[in-house]
Amino acid sequence: MNPHATHFQQLYQRDDDPWQVRRRWYEQRKRQLLLASLPAQRYRHVYEPACGNGELTAALAVRAERVTASDVSPTAVKLTRERLARKPGGHAQVSVHCQRVPQDWPLDARFDLIVISEMAYYLSRVDLAQLRDCCINTLTADGVLVLCHWRHPFNDRMLDTTAVHATFDASGSLFRLARHDENDFLLDVWSRSSRSVAQREGLAP
Template identity: 40%
Template sequence: MTKPSLPPDYFEALYQADPDPWRFAESAYERDKYRDTLEALPRPRHASALEAGCSIGVLTAALAPRCEALLAVDAAAAPLEAARTRCAGLPQVTIRQAVLPRDWPEGRFDLMLFSEVLYYLDAADLDRLATRVAEALAPGGDILLVHWTGETDYPQTGDAAAEAFCAALAPRAEVTLRQRRPRYRLDLLRGR
């Protein structure tokens, strides 16, 4: 039996126990991953970007200078105050609580970033998310996936989630870059 998507309560409990449970602000793994994430972006600027799973906003703050408008969302409310504080001087950033794919935002995006989030979803929610992404992707827009490739106790592994997501988007977007690092992978898709 497959595991269901992780609920917001799971993440709320993590953040109640530790305001930075994955050490986004201090780990070398995260710092290297953020550098590689930004280097993988094929354009210097994006008009409208969506970052799923923004957490405390470390990657959000690094991504913001490359976006005219950046909507950063997270399923948990607990980390969003830290994200707002970190991004307070970045007027192009909007931070909002949203459980994807259910609370999909309105608008079209020429960049969507899913870093360390897809494996929290079961297959049905991953398919629903792919449908939402396909509908909201601006023509020629980019989708960047970045996921841990080690063992997980989540509904999916990073490899399985990334492969399934890319396959679901194949009619609307093609993979233009696939990179593997020792502990994570990056997949860049371009809208057709």
Template identity: 45%
Template sequence: MTTPISYFEQMYAADPDPWSFETRWYDARKHTLTVDALPRRRYRSGFEPGCSTGMLTARLAGRCDRLLAVDAVASAVATAAGRVAGQPHVEVRTGRMPHEWPDGTFDLIVLSELGYYFADADLATLLDRAVASLDPDGDLVAVHWRWPVEEHARSGDEVHAAIAALPGLHRLARHEEADFILEVFGRDPASVAQRAGLV
């Protein structure tokens, strides 16, 4: 079963930072690794569904000419919007994934700690929409917790296996630890060195 929105609403009602993103070194390090793994220095248009309180959003903002961040919980959206206030190229708004996927295309899509909350049909819809809205030169970044969690519909490894099976994407990078897996997929199979003309 896809995790109901009430689960997240209750978590944010009890604590405005329910996963301690603002204070935990684990997440600060993981967010740094996520942004450092991006194959390109700049992106025209990024999309981060499930942005939570915007800690990763703030880091991605420095790499994107335009960035859209979305979360289903209004209080999380308010926190994230406050975090990137003063950056007019960043828009934060409320939306439920996968069915309120935005119009338009993106050359960067970041799925951070999101895919394992969806049952089979919703995960398939999420990934189909991600691929459909990814520009021909676009990159898809995925990073997920690997330990079992009762509220998750599947493991992080299963999410990444589903992404790896999508047609038209090529794995550009993989960082694996006991705690999380971080992968970058691109429509263009060229490596960072190849893109820079070094090879």
């Protein structure tokens, strides 16, 4: 197990909610802002790497026909599966895997929504570039990519949040649909298509 995987495994073994994503209003609000920023009401296939204990996964499952989620920590994967099992119907359309990204990215799949939340700043610049390419190469023609990241310094951070998002902005293959910019976090929504929400709904030319 690589050092990052060991670190996260130990975190989730000590506490099933190490960042209090269930309890903190900050996290609840951020999650609702992310969901409200999605340009479509429903998605065919969502991919959420670094799913943690599955709080966002469960919310995405309500709006998706299929969700693929993953985490580098086996304990986080177990917690996500347990979280989903408690929901009515058990969210049978969700599959959860133990994966390290970008190395284990499912390159043979196609997603119309990819959500990268609170994980890209742990990567090296080389891995970040690979992550960006994986996202772009597995998005459908109208696919949407969301990045959401904490802005303050912390010990495990490898990259600055602004630099992470700028790497995706500079790709030349993505159109930014929305940005929510706060002192605490940065949320960006891009798509392979430049159509706005109103255009997707047929309200604007």
